[in-house]
Amino acid sequence: MAALKQEVIALNGDEAVAYAVKQCDVDVVAAYPITPQTIIVERFSEYVANGEVDTAFICVESEHSALTCCLTAAATGARAFTATASAGLALMHEILGVTSGCRAPVVMAIVNRALSAPINIHGDHSDSMAERDMGWIHIYAENSQEAYDSIIQAFRIAEHPEVLLPTLVGLDGFILSHTLENVHVLPDETVKRFVGERKLPLVRNHEGKLVPFKLDPENPITIGPLDLYDYYFEHKRQQEEAMRKAYDIIKEVHEEYAQLSGRRYGNGLVEPYRLEDAEIATVCIGSTAGTVKTVVDELREKGVKAGLLRIRVFRPLPVQDIIKWLSDKKAVAVMDRACSFGGNGGPLFHEIRHALYDLQNRPPVINYIYGLGGRDTPPYLIHHVYQNLQKIVETGRIEQLVNFIGLRE
């Protein structure tokens, strides 16, 4: 099927997110301003003020309340969205776990920004990586186009009755949030139809009756009860099961969207770039992939068999895809824009190495921590990474497992 004719408008990453939210028939948006997310709430406020959306916009007094409002709005049967960054996400931390535990399919944009202290407003992944285990689906965009596409997909994924998990879409602070890009946007009606009305699964209430999963006086249910050692564990197990199911649903939603838009990001979970015949590969998340792709092209021209695996979905971790794409490589470097202090490498490194552990012949996997606090990562640094991989292939020796790159040492 040919993709729809689409309007091209100049949007920065934040505006692309706000535009997508506008088209998704969202019932409640609750948000608190924080750099570099602010443009999202500003644009959305304009949509509200100009009557372009039918959304209740709650200008809350904190991020903690922002996510709380979204959670209870979702529990009332509404579609809810919020956006934050850095300290705001850290303040929400408690409610992230409550949102996934209450199975409230909230969608949240994280404009990735460094955590304090020292205070820094620029992009890195330390904020959302710190929320790795809170039961949210994590999708990371490479550019503003993908941020737009991912927000639309996120509602379908989060609200899928088999999933019912909150979903965050990460986009790099400033690098994407404040950089103008030509973004192809789908017609309003197409997005509205794609996202559809929120479907509510049936759940068994305390009287044994099957009722819609929402706060409804006709069919009262209790959400967020005290749940001790006799049931809590089973409920946590259900969240893990939902994550497992999310893997296929993310793929399906991505494919259905690709049919409409003509845009694909790998299989929706990972995006390989010139990886099929590559001997050495890097793995990264977010906007850095754009730079890496340029470097890969340059190396390919020189005959170096370099490739990239971009992790688009970090939770659920696409283990089988990681194995499929990396198992036959001669050396792999994982790029982390976050540090797990004292953890012997960054979070993505740990996960990629863990995914490959069971292979009989696994490639050597090294780690590069880069770009903290928005430090620029120009092509020459990426070249340096590939050079090191070539050296590992030639010598069979890893000099340093965990490396910090692009900083004063």
Added chain:
Amino acid sequence: MAEWKFTAKDFAQIPELFASGHRACAGCGPAIVMRLILKAARGPVIATNSTGCMEVVSTIYPYTAWRIPWIHTAFENVAANAAGIEAALKVLKKKGRLKYEHIDVIAFGGDGGTYDIGLQALSGAAERGHDFLYVLYDNEAYMNTGIQRSGGTPLGAWTTTSPAGKVIPGKTERKKPIADIMVAHEIPYVATASVSEWRDLVLKARKGMEVEGPAFLHVLAPCPRGWRHDTSKTIEIARLAVETCVFPLWEAENGEYKLSPKSKAIALKPELKKPVEEYLKTQGRFKHLFKPENKHLLEEIQKEVDRRWQKLLKQCQIS
């Protein structure tokens, strides 16, 4: 709005929406609050609780005492819970996806969840003008975690974090005037109530639901475990709090303070006002105040109660 008129018999026949069988202690004041407030509902209602005794005792999975839709998320955010629900209901109604003309939203918070950790969310929700009733069930300490002092614990009270020691005789700070703080938010309705004056309490709850915008109801609810009194004395002690003017009953509609009948009677006939000792002596948490060396504290507490009472009389324009 017309005042809700009912006999005790009418009231008894209203179905119980807070079911029996919950795990509250014998003599629990807050459980009485939950039951009475829900009986005051005028139609469909959604309730939300902050973390605390009432959340814990009413919902141990797979059981629930709530015969209405109910949600708990965390400790410090019950007003934000209500805000999200209210906003969702409004927009769903606008979009034709709500089958009810109106649903009342009630938030229940304890004193810890209101005076202390939940104050920010409460203030924000009040400022934004969400249409909901916030019920503070005040048992004057963190009882769920084992009797720790809160901003709602009164001067002189023993708690496990304001123990009556050799040097410091219980809580040295006063109770935060939370209801006045809510009046200062210029919300349409604020009132105080006591579990001892049930009719006054349910009338105020109904009014709080009826007004458009935020309403705040501060209910004194004794805790036999934390206050150290016999489980049969809950109502009696709550009544003494009113009769001694430790906890006067009033309401402020659009900022206009007005004494409620029981406290108004005292204002008109000051000899009805009982000495504060009569209230304090009923509870183990004040036992240390009756040692000879702490006599000055009793005087100080009486002075403080009198000061606040005089201030309230002025607010109610009774001189």
